Amino acid sequence: xxxxxxxxxxxxxxxxxxxxxxxxxxxxxxxxxxxxxxxxxxxxxxxxxxxxxxxxxxxxxxxxxxxxxxxxxxxxxxxxxxxxxxxxxxxxxxxxxxxxxxxxxxxxxxxxxxxxxxxxxxxxxxxxxxxxxxxxxxxxxxxxxxxxxxxxxxxxxxxxxxxxxxxxxxxxxxxxxxxxxxxxxxxxxxxxxxxxxxxxxxxxxxxxxxxxxxxxxxxxxxxxxxxxxxxxxxxxxxxxxxxxxxxxxxxxxxxxxxx
Amino acid sequence: xxxxxxxxxxxxxxxxxxxxxxxxxxxxxxxxxxxxxxxxxxxxxxxxxxxxxxxxxxxxxxxxxxxxxxxxxxxxxxxxxxxxxxxxxxxxxxxxxxxxxxxxxxxxxxxxxxxxxxxxxxxxxxxxxxxx
Numbered sequence: 200x201x202x203x204x205x206x207x208x209x210x211x212x213x214x215x216x217x218x219x220x221x222x223x224x225x226x227x228x229x230x231x232x233x234x235x236x237x238x239x240x241x242x243x244x245x246x247x248x249x250x251x252x253x254x255x256x257x258x259x260x261x262x263x264x265x266x267x268x269x270x271x272x273x274x275x276x277x278x279x280x281x282x283x284x285x286x287x288x289x290x291x292x293x294x295x296x297x298x299x300x301x302x303x304x305x306x307x308x309x310x311x312x313x314x315x316x317x318x319x320x321x322x323x324x325x326x327x328x329x330x331x332x333x334x335x336x337x338x339x340x341x342x343x344x345x346x347x348x349x350x351x352x353x354x355x356x357x358x359x360x361x362x363x364x365x366x367x368x369x370x371x372x373x374x375x376x377x378x379x380x381x382x383x384x385x386x387x388x389x390x391x392x393x394x395x396x397x398x399x400x401x402x403x404x405x406x407x408x409x410x411x412x413x414x415x416x417x418x419x420x421x422x423x424x425x426x427x428x429x430x431x432x433x434x435x436x437x438x439x440x441x442x443x444x445x446x447x448x449x450x451x452x453x454x455x456x457x458x
Numbered sequence: 459x460x461x462x463x464x465x466x467x468x469x470x471x472x473x474x475x476x477x478x479x480x481x482x483x484x485x486x487x488x489x490x491x492x493x494x495x496x497x498x499x500x501x502x503x504x505x506x507x508x509x510x511x512x513x514x515x516x517x518x519x520x521x522x523x524x525x526x527x528x529x530x531x532x533x534x535x536x537x538x539x540x541x542x543x544x545x546x547x548x549x550x551x552x553x554x555x556x557x558x559x560x561x562x563x564x565x566x567x568x569x570x571x572x573x574x575x576x577x578x579x580x581x582x583x584x585x586x587x588x589x590x
Contacts, residue, residue, distance in 0.1 A: 222463035279478075305464030313464045349560045350553050368473045390553075415546055416482045431563075434550040
């Protein structure tokens with residue numbers, strides 16, 4: 200943001216080209232252009248709000264917090280997946296700026312995508328602590344050292360904005376791939392020293408649509424607005440999956456343990 | 459209702475040819491340079507086992523301008539492969555702790571590159587040392 204208030208208040212105009220889709224009137228998505236006046240401090244989300252308030256009330260998009268914590272306003276801005284609330288119109292001047300619903304996801308309407316597939320994946324990874332050794336209330340809390348916390352803490356920063364999925368070409372090719380976001384949450388629990396359900400979650404890692412569907416493109420970590428590093432969550436599970444495989448092989452040779 | 463709901467956009471099949479994925483595609487292609495150089499070495503080993511005339515022919519091939527150009531390409535590919543390999547290595551590891559703290563990813567990459575560079579220098583010096 201400019202420190203000069205006079206410059207900050209200066210009004211410029213940018214053309215925003217939105218990929219629109221209304222199933223009741225459109226057979227396929229169409230581009231619609233809007234001329235939006237903006238100041239240096241206006242986000243892309245505010246640009247969309249200007250369109251909805253002053254130019255075209257039929258435009259649909261999701262938003263809530265306006266400060267990069269709710270994860271609702273993810274969309275393709277230019278060609279990159281970004282949160283509309285933490286992206287500024289000034290960076291795309293003179294435009295035109297192309298905006299589209301998050302890549303790889305089915306479009307419900309305009310910039311609103313269907314999230315049900317992602318929610319199912321999140322539900323599938325047992326997204327809660329399953330204590331290794333359950334404690335009664337009178338035994339007190341489950342304690343953890345700062346290092347044990349550091350091993351998974353950043354993975355709990357995920358806001359489910361799905362930008363990483365829009366960045367992932369493997370998810371684009373195979374919508375059943377569990378994907379970066381769900382794998383982050385899986386690692387958040389599997390990396391937690393208090394949790395005891397690693398074996399159950401590793402079944403999902405080993406599966407066809409698990410960690411091995413990833414080819415380590417790494418773009419998911421670049422677009423993550425919370426520096427969660429999903430590529431690390433997915434790829435360290437490949438290492439763990441391979442170790443599991445050889446351990447089981449060894450056990451089978453000795454005639455004991457899992458097949 | 460006119461259009462399907464929800465609407466599935468057609469998947470791009472040529473994503474790997476364009477930014478930001480092109481860097482990834484080139485990174486994966488450097489593996490071909492590594493495999494190519496391994497094949498040249500393997501051919502040398504087989505020709506060594508097949509007798510002096512075959513081995514001399516292999517040595518003649520190595521001295522040809524075509525081979526020098528190919529090896530320059532292999533060298534560039536190999537350096538790019540090593541560089542990107544250590545960039546990705548920390549992503550493939552569980553978080554490493556040292557003295558009670560998580561080691562930053564770039565430090566792991568720098569350490570790996572330092573070891574690779576040291577190994578390269580030692581091998582080049584050793585090759586100079588044993589030359590007849």
